[in-house]
Amino acid sequence: MRFTILIPFLFASVFVCTQVWAIETSLLSDDVSRFPGVDERLIEQSIMVQGKGSAMRILYSSDREISMQIAFPETRGEDVIFDPFMSLKVDALPAGTKREVVIDLTGSPAWDASRDRYLLYLRGSEGTLAEIEDIDMLPASLPHILAAVFRQIGIAEPLQLSSINFLHGYRALGVSLALILGIPLLFIGVGLMSMAHSKMKHGAMLSILLFVFFLYDARFSYDLLTASAKDVYGWVNRREYRQLGPLHRMIDHLQHEQAESVEPISVALCFALDDIYLKQFRYHLYPIPVDRVGQAYATATHLLFLGEEHALIDGVISCSADDPLRPAALIEDFGEGSAIYRFTDRAS
Amino acid sequence: MMSLLFFFGTAVILIVEGRMITVLITRGSLTRSEEWALGFPMGAFANALLFFVWTVLGVSLSTPFVFGGHLVILAMLEIMRRVRRASTPLVSPKLTRSAQHDVFSVSVFSKLLALLFALAIAIKLFYGVSHALMPTYYYDSVSQWTMRAKISSIDQAIAFDTDELRGMSKPQYPILLHSLQIFFNLPQNVWKDSVANGATLLLSVTSFFALFLLIKRYAGIASAVLAMALILTIPLLSMHLGQGYGDIHMLAFILLSALSLLFALREGNSEMLLLSAVLISASSWVKQEGLIFGVLPFLLILMMSLVPTRFARRLHFGGTKLRRTALLLFGVLPALFLSLPWPLLLFAKGLPLSPHGGGDLVLAFHGDAVSEALRQLFAAGSFGVHWYLAIMFLMLIISMSRKSVSAFVPILPMFFWAGITLLGGLIIFLATPNVQFLLNAQTFCRTMLIPLALLFLGISIVIPWLCAGDNDALA
Numbered sequence: 081m082r083f084t085i086l087i088p089f090l091f092a093s094v095f096v097c098t099q100v101w102a103i104e105t106s107l108l109s110d111d112v113s114r115f116p117g118v119d120e121r122l123i124e125q126s127i128m129v130q131g132k133g134s135a136m137r138i139l140y141s142s143d144r145e146i147s148m149q150i151a152f153p154e155t156r157g158e159d160v161i162f163d164p165f166m167s168l169k170v171d172a173l174p175a176g177t178k179r180e181v182v183i184d185l186t187g188s189p190a191w192d193a194s195r196d197r198y199l200l201y202l203r204g205s206e207g208t209l210a211e212i213e214d215i216d217m218l219p220a221s222l223p224h225i226l227a228a229v230f231r232q233i234g235i236a237e238p239l240q241l242s243s244i245n246f247l248h249g250y251r252a253l254g255v256s257l258a259l260i261l262g263i264p265l266l267f268i269g270v271g272l273m274s275m276a277h278s279k280m281k282h283g284a285m286l287s288i289l290l291f292v293f294f295l296y297d298a299r300f301s302y303d304l305l306t307a308s309a310k311d312v313y314g315w316v317n318r319r320e321y322r323q324l325g326p327l328h329r330m331i332d333h334l335q336h337e338q339a340e341s342v343e344p345i346s347v348a349l350c351f352a353l354d355d356i357y358l359k360q361f362r363y364h365l366y367p368i369p370v371d372r373v374g375q376a377y378a379t380a381t382h383l384l385f386l387g388e389e390h391a392l393i394d395g396v397i398s399c400s401a402d403d404p405l406r407p408a409a410l411i412e413d414f415g416e417g418s419a420i421y422r423f424t425d426r427a428s
Numbered sequence: 429m430m431s432l433l434f435f436f437g438t439a440v441i442l443i444v445e446g447r448m449i450t451v452l453i454t455r456g457s458l459t460r461s462e463e464w465a466l467g468f469p470m471g472a473f474a475n476a477l478l479f480f481v482w483t484v485l486g487v488s489l490s491t492p493f494v495f496g497g498h499l500v501i502l503a504m505l506e507i508m509r510r511v512r513r514a515s516t517p518l519v520s521p522k523l524t525r526s527a528q529h530d531v532f533s534v535s536v537f538s539k540l541l542a543l544l545f546a547l548a549i550a551i552k553l554f555y556g557v558s559h560a561l562m563p564t565y566y567y568d569s570v571s572q573w574t575m576r577a578k579i580s581s582i583d584q585a586i587a588f589d590t591d592e593l594r595g596m597s598k599p600q601y602p603i604l605l606h607s608l609q610i611f612f613n614l615p616q617n618v619w620k621d622s623v624a625n626g627a628t629l630l631l632s633v634t635s636f637f638a639l640f641l642l643i644k645r646y647a648g649i650a651s652a653v654l655a656m657a658l659i660l661t662i663p664l665l666s667m668h669l670g671q672g673y674g675d676i677h678m679l680a681f682i683l684l685s686a687l688s689l690l691f692a693l694r695e696g697n698s699e700m701l702l703l704s705a706v707l708i709s710a711s712s713w714v715k716q717e718g719l720i721f722g723v724l725p726f727l728l729i730l731m732m733s734l735v736p737t738r739f740a741r742r743l744h745f746g747g748t749k750l751r752r753t754a755l756l757l758f759g760v761l762p763a764l765f766l767s768l769p770w771p772l773l774l775f776a777k778g779l780p781l782s783p784h785g786g787g788d789l790v791l792a793f794h795g796d797a798v799s800e801a802l803r804q805l806f807a808a809g810s811f812g813v814h815w816y817l818a819i820m821f822l823m824l825i826i827s828m829s830r831k832s833v834s835a836f837v838p839i840l841p842m843f844f845w846a847g848i849t850l851l852g853g854l855i856i857f858l859a860t861p862n863v864q865f866l867l868n869a870q871t872f873c874r875t876m877l878i879p880l881a882l883l884f885l886g887i888s889i890v891i892p893w894l895c896a897g898d899n900d901a902l903a
Contacts, residue, residue: 244672245870246872247667249808258813261813262813266819281827289824292817294548304555304666305554305555308558315563321565324565356570359570360570362575363575364570364621366579366619370595
């Protein structure tokens, strides 16, 4: 009995042991709540890696800093697909010859001990010379697998734009937590139903139902609380909300400018990001007209850059080489490729 | 500060107006707290109808006309109240209060359970309140829902844009939420996003509070707490407490209507039937799905009560004390009269009822999508373990009430409603071109919230009764 209190410590030490030797990875789903900023032009190579294990040891050589991504492909019919949100990412791997990196694969909810296929992406800036010298899989021990279960259930639900339509849910060893809890629940229920002692079976079943309910709810509530804290903090302190980055500060600036200006303003948006950014600008700035550069460049009074490289050269600017240069003045630079320019010629 | 004062001032107008309508409809069947709790949802519906009438008449949706309209409604309601009080004394008895004892006062365990349920609900509400006050975020909000409300507010007329030049789409969406957001923004100097989202949050909170009070009356505090906990903790619904596409409001109206219908059928109370008809019509003014998953099942249940077949009698629909004329006059006709004007307006304007075009009606079974439907229901995050819980609770109910089926017979219309919405939903997403909204996970899970919440409502009413061993209490 007295040893039972050691169980949590045992799990904790196993968990720590599995973490210390592997390089820090992040899930691609973590990136969804961040403003993408300027998209760096990268070259990419992919390799299919075969083998079972809980970690991947990679020997590489590169003349520049590189990054790696490991996806967990699945075959559906004739297609090989993977969920990008469940891919692991390792950034800023240093340049060098025959450098070793160990990537803990259990950090992705798509990993399970039976998996024997991975897709490894290698990315670097243009001109990078990189080579994979050797790859081997480190076997998964029972402690690794147990630790992976806790680690994967601990991965937060990625709250994003699609969360209003569906939620991904939690997974452990590639299986949905809802399924892990739900299927045994059904079996226990059917088993209890066939028991004779009705009062006892009803009490037991109700207790199990409530236990499962509170267990799942506690996990989800934790995510709701942390998401609330993070979102409120970001909004109150930086006036930023999830992946929208400086968008609301830019909106505030333009609304202020319209209030001060006698002439109506109109905005052309230079961006290559998701359509939601345009919709956000259009809603929050309405009735100020906002459109893509392609539709509004010639008539706009303002040019907005969002996650795009921009520079005023000799007092003129354009969104792309296809657009004519127009004289403009920088109103404010919000960083991460985001800025507001006012055209100084008369809008035609 | 002034903005907040205007917000609450506007809310008070709708609460008072809605409460007066509720009193006129229910004629003393409800307690004061229940009438006040229903005030805001009913006021929001009255506001939508006012916006509709002004739209049809071509009256500007400006502050004087909208507030003037509400003043006229309030005056008319007051006159009707006085005339009614003078001419007809209250004939309808107060609804029966649940005779169930307060199970939460029985043991420490029960109290702890109630506390845990309250904590689970509080966390969801915290997420809802904190995120409702964030800027409008989701795709359809900034292009269809709040965007259309903003454009209409500036136009001082409901926008029916058929192109996306101004950034809005789906002009056929019904206007309950749009008109609510516009009404709350009228006294503000400029369009305030937080005011618009605060108004819809208020509708969610008051609707579920009214539901809580009505369940408490129907089946006791234990049922009310259990229902709130089971429904509000559905993971996807938690997301909608903050901001959303009207699904939570449509659902709340459906649940309120279903419960009022149970009251009406159990007690032969035609006023509650009228309330149920009004509430179900309100659901169709939030989203067009309200017509399919709200009004249609409501009419089907009433039709089955009108034609007392053996099946209907077995399901207790035929056993109601309500007369056929009452079912028609207080149920079928008001539901049709109040829910059809919007589709008729769309027809008059040449707009399709469905935002996805006429192809919605082509039937063809998509067997390859069954696995995705099952995955979304049982192995993803939208519902967590809630569908398993619903199945297990149903098994428990069947097992516990073997000796006395009468315990849950009055709740059968609720389970029937849940069943046909589940079946209807599966047909829509597996046998029509709407399968695309299952495969791209856009609408399927939101729709499936309706049968699940209805199931939980029925389960929550029955379980505490069965646990208390009071099997005949509901009959």
